[in-house]
Amino acid sequence: MRSSGGQSTVEVIGLLPLLLAVGLGVLSLLSAGAAEQAAGGAAEAGAVALLQGRDGRAAARAALDDWPERRTRVVVRGRRVTVRVTPRGPLGARLTAEVSADAGNVASAPGGAPAAQPSPSGRPGARSTAGGRR
Numbered sequence: 001m002r003s004s005g006g007q008s009t010v011e012v013i014g015l016l017p018l019l020l021a022v023g024l025g026v027l028s029l030l031s032a033g034a035a036e037q038a039a040g041g042a043a044e045a046g047a048v049a050l051l052q053g054r055d056g057r058a059a060a061r062a063a064l065d066d067w068p069e070r071r072t073r074v075v076v077r078g079r080r081v082t083v084r085v086t087p088r089g090p091l092g093a094r095l096t097a098e099v100s101a102d103a104g105n106v107a108s109a110p111g112g113a114p115a116a117q118p119s120p121s122g123r124p125g126a127r128s129t130a131g132g133r134r
Helices: 005-051 056-063
Strands: 072-077 080-085 097-102 105-108 114-117 125-130
Touching (some): 005 056, 005 072, 005 080, 056 072
Antiparallel strands (some): 080 097, 105 114
């Protein structure tokens, strides 16, 4: 009877590229999830800052302090804050997370001071798109 120890070694070596690919895929998906969470938190922080009369862009950037500036983009248009975060990793550019938060409409409160009106849902709205650029 012949020993099968050599055959097992060859099979394990043959599986290493597959295991490496699966591992990189899992790490990329975890990184994309972290990017989605960071973008959502930053967009919400920017919308809350707009409601309080502060700079929404600065608040969103401050919420992204753990992310390099070259991997983030913050756009404020009117009362909407959109944050795009690109995760690290081999698939990072394809797994870009983009989240928008709406600070609602501005109306006059009693006394003539501006007061924020919530979005139709009753709270600041957030829209999320992950998995690519729009």
